[in-house]
Amino acid sequence: MAKHDRTGRQHRQWLEEARKYQKRGDLEGMLSALLRLPPPLREELLPSGAVLFRQAVREQHRRGSWGTLGTQAVRADAEPGLVERGATPEEALATYWPLVWAAGRARDWERARRLWQPLTGPARAHAPLLAGAMDGWLSSEGSPAPELIAPALEHLTPVDALLGIEPPRQHVSLPPPRSLEEVEGALLALCALEPFPVFASRAEAWARAAPAEVARAVWELAGQLAARELWLRAAEGKGHAPLAEPASLLARAVREGGASEALSAPTLQALRVVAAGLARPVVSRLEDAEPLCTLAQAAALQPSAQPWVVQAVSGLRFEGAALPRALGLYQELLARSTNALLWARAFLAWCEQNPEAPNAPGWLQEGLGRLLSTEASSLLSWLGGAVPSERMELIECVASTCAPALVESWVDACWEGANEELRRALSEAIVILLGRSRLKQGEGQLERLLRGVGNLQDMERMLREVEGAVEQVYSSMKLTGDGLRIWRRFAPRVLTYRVEFLEEAVRHASSDAEAWEATVRYLEAHPGNTGHIEALRTMEVLEREVLARRILERWLEGRAANVLALAEAAVAAGRMNTPCKYLHPVLEAFMRALAEQLPAPHAPVVEQAQALAHKHGFRLRKRGASRKKKAASTKGHRASRSKKKSGSSPSKAVSPEDGEESS
Amino acid sequence: MTPEEPFAVLGLEPTMDPLAVKSAYFAALSRHPPHQDMEGFQRLRRAYEALTRPGGLAAAYLTSPVDVQKLAREARERFDAPLEKAAVVARAERTRAETVAQWVERCSRMSWDEALRAFAR
Incomplete structure (x- = not known):
């Protein structure tokens, strides 16, 4: 009983609403309320509603509003009174006609056929051709036999397109394949009828919308057709640019289609086709790099082809505009393959592209980590076989941008098997690591300093003052923390390879004896003049006067009374701008030895050393000339005597330190 | 200037077989001995080195002409x-x-x- 009341109340409410909208002339509002009512309750408003409905259908048909008419078709199907109540038979038929088309265009075939029923009789009676075509169209659900439609279409008067009322020719898209059996026909037809870019995008859309099995088949055939297009374009010989489109589709087909075996050979061939004729082995243009990298990435998806792709890519060099694309390729290949050659090539490319970047990206550092744990020897092989400039570039870049622990492991792994030349190169990595540690240390100190700054002006002033000082202090700073740990770990191995390491060893030595021991090790590895001079200069910088004197003594001892050796030492010291306090003893030793061995040996180096000695005020002293006599001499005398030829008269070397009079 | 195609210099079809490269090199060497044809020998040597450096054979194969x-x-x-x-x-x-x-x-x-x-x- 209560339910009955509720329904009655609801019906009254809808009826009220329908009346309200009817008074306002609002067909939409009225119909939505009216059609909810049971048919007997609609009677009150149906006549006036039907008038409004027919008017609306006429207007919407005139405007070609097929979507709205589709809704009206649903309403007329539900309540035929909307079409027929109060209308003449002709008026009712004229209203059904557009509703049939609206339902058909919406592919609502059942409804279209129902709405066509009232029209069938008159159509068959007055226009059988129309009736036949309509029956064919509706019963075949939009795909009638051409012989049913064509005669009817021909029956229509041709319309002059110039009048602007001829509807444009309909372009019909090919239907996508719905099953495996349909794939070949659909895709071949698409390829045959559409331009390649349309084929590529439509095939991709089909594959994305299809079930997995059909999608795989679509990708496989699309890939093969892309390869065909690539061969045809390459055969035309119009350069690399036209190859990008088919290469891209082929690569997508391999990737999206699950790297089908059927596409393996065409992909490798395509890779060779796009790579052939490059100014090998350097790729610098983006239009060359793009298809090459795209196909290489796709080819590497095949496990059987991957090693070859990795090797081939490692043998190429990318530069300039091609670098960003190449880095993408390297990253993807390194994620699949651990290969020292590829990793080194990738790192060098990254360095070239990012010369100022402080940290290497994760994928390169992870690649190094993987190589260290699985193929450390291949890293050494690469370093051993690389051209020196590339080797140094890689060492510098890795040491500057990778995590210190990783660099340490890398140097460790390569050190044992490395030859002397490679060890020297690797020691550069330690120099850089120590520098990084110092820089970090310096930055920490600067940060602590700046924490106390009150305002921006203070900060600017302080930065100006501090910047220069930090630069100076930086180089003489003692290592702490990580830097010290790195130094202690590598010092025994690297000490003899660079004078910087001698400096470090002396700076961190706990006693003079330890410092001297390190110096001797260095000098034994560098027994030549350059080694001694560098060691001397290092002690000068570190203000280790005693050690410097010991180095000097050791240097001269080794060349005692050997005019040629001393001449070479003097010339080398002069060339390397050795401070006078170390140069003069060498010159003095040389002049003494020369005085003992007159006549002087004829060698250019002896003449150069003599000239240098002369420049520094050293002269050959006559044998027997007493110190006393010399003490009485003056500068003027010295000048006048120096003009005289010493000739065959026996002489002795005299140093400027002995007194001005000595020369 | 585009460098010469190394397989062509050795008179070899593009291949991934290092032994075939080696054999072709020695065969070509007998035709261009260094004491008679220094220039020819140097071309051979350049081609051989390009093919035997790490990754070189694969890269050369990759970039070799395709029919x-x-x-x-x-x-x-x-x-x-x-x-x-x-x-x-x-x-x-x-x-x-x-x-x-x-x-x-x-x-x-x-x-x-x-x-x-x-x-x-």
């Missing part, structure tokens, strides 16, 4: 006939679909009276 005419010919042989057949079928289907579309477009815009008049017997 694209042959590939194009094979692709035509395989696909042209099926493509032509599919095109014929698809064109017929397209014509049919276009005819229907034209029919729908023209008739649906007519009024009932116009349609009856247009198709009156």
Whole structure:
């Protein structure tokens, strides 16, 4: 009983609403309320509603509003009174006609056929051709036999397109394949009828919308057709640019289609086709790099082809505009393959592209980590076989941008098997690591300093003052923390390879004896003049006067009374701008030895050393000339005597330190 | 200047076989001994080094000339006939679909009276 009341109340409410909208002339509002009512309750408003409905259908048909008419078709199907109540038979038929088309265009075939029923009789009676075509169209659900439609279409008067009322020719898209059996026909037809870019995008859309099995088949055939297009374009010989489109589709087909075996050979061939004729082995243009990298990435998806792709890519060099694309390729290949050659090539490319970047990206550092744990020897092989400039570039870049622990492991792994030349190169990595540690240390100190700054002006002033000082202090700073740990770990191995390491060893030595021991090790590895001079200069910088004197003594001892050796030492010291306090003893030793061995040996180096000695005020002293006599001499005398030829008269070397009079 | 194609210098078809490269090098060396043909020997040496450096053989194989005419010919042989057949079928289907579309477009815009008049017997 209560339910009955509720329904009655609801019906009254809808009826009220329908009346309200009817008074306002609002067909939409009225119909939505009216059609909810049971048919007997609609009677009150149906006549006036039907008038409004027919008017609306006429207007919407005139405007070609097929979507709205589709809704009206649903309403007329539900309540035929909307079409027929109060209308003449002709008026009712004229209203059904557009509703049939609206339902058909919406592919609502059942409804279209129902709405066509009232029209069938008159159509068959007055226009059988129309009736036949309509029956064919509706019963075949939009795909009638051409012989049913064509005669009817021909029956229509041709319309002059110039009048602007001829509807444009309909372009019909090919239907996508719905099953495996349909794939070949659909895709071949698409390829045959559409331009390649349309084929590529439509095939991709089909594959994305299809079930997995059909999608795989679509990708496989699309890939093969892309390869065909690539061969045809390459055969035309119009350069690399036209190859990008088919290469891209082929690569997508391999990737999206699950790297089908059927596409393996065409992909490798395509890779060779796009790579052939490059100014090998350097790729610098983006239009060359793009298809090459795209196909290489796709080819590497095949496990059987991957090693070859990795090797081939490692043998190429990318530069300039091609670098960003190449880095993408390297990253993807390194994620699949651990290969020292590829990793080194990738790192060098990254360095070239990012010369100022402080940290290497994760994928390169992870690649190094993987190589260290699985193929450390291949890293050494690469370093051993690389051209020196590339080797140094890689060492510098890795040491500057990778995590210190990783660099340490890398140097460790390569050190044992490395030859002397490679060890020297690797020691550069330690120099850089120590520098990084110092820089970090310096930055920490600067940060602590700046924490106390009150305002921006203070900060600017302080930065100006501090910047220069930090630069100076930086180089003489003692290592702490990580830097010290790195130094202690590598010092025994690297000490003899660079004078910087001698400096470090002396700076961190706990006693003079330890410092001297390190110096001797260095000098034994560098027994030549350059080694001694560098060691001397290092002690000068570190203000280790005693050690410097010991180095000097050791240097001269080794060349005692050997005019040629001393001449070479003097010339080398002069060339390397050795401070006078170390140069003069060498010159003095040389002049003494020369005085003992007159006549002087004829060698250019002896003449150069003599000239240098002369420049520094050293002269050959006559044998027997007493110190006393010399003490009485003056500068003027010295000048006048120096003009005289010493000739065959026996002489002795005299140093400027002995007194001005000595020369 | 484009460097010479190393396989061609050694008189070898592009290959991934290092032994074939080695054999071809020594065979070519006997034709261009350094004491008789220094220039020829240097060309051989350059080509051999390019092929034997790490990754060099794979890169050379990758960048070696490919007979694209042959590939194009094979692709035509395989696909042209099926493509032509599919095109014929698809064109017929397209014509049919276009005819229907034209029919729908023209008739649906007519009024009932116009349609009856247009198709009156």
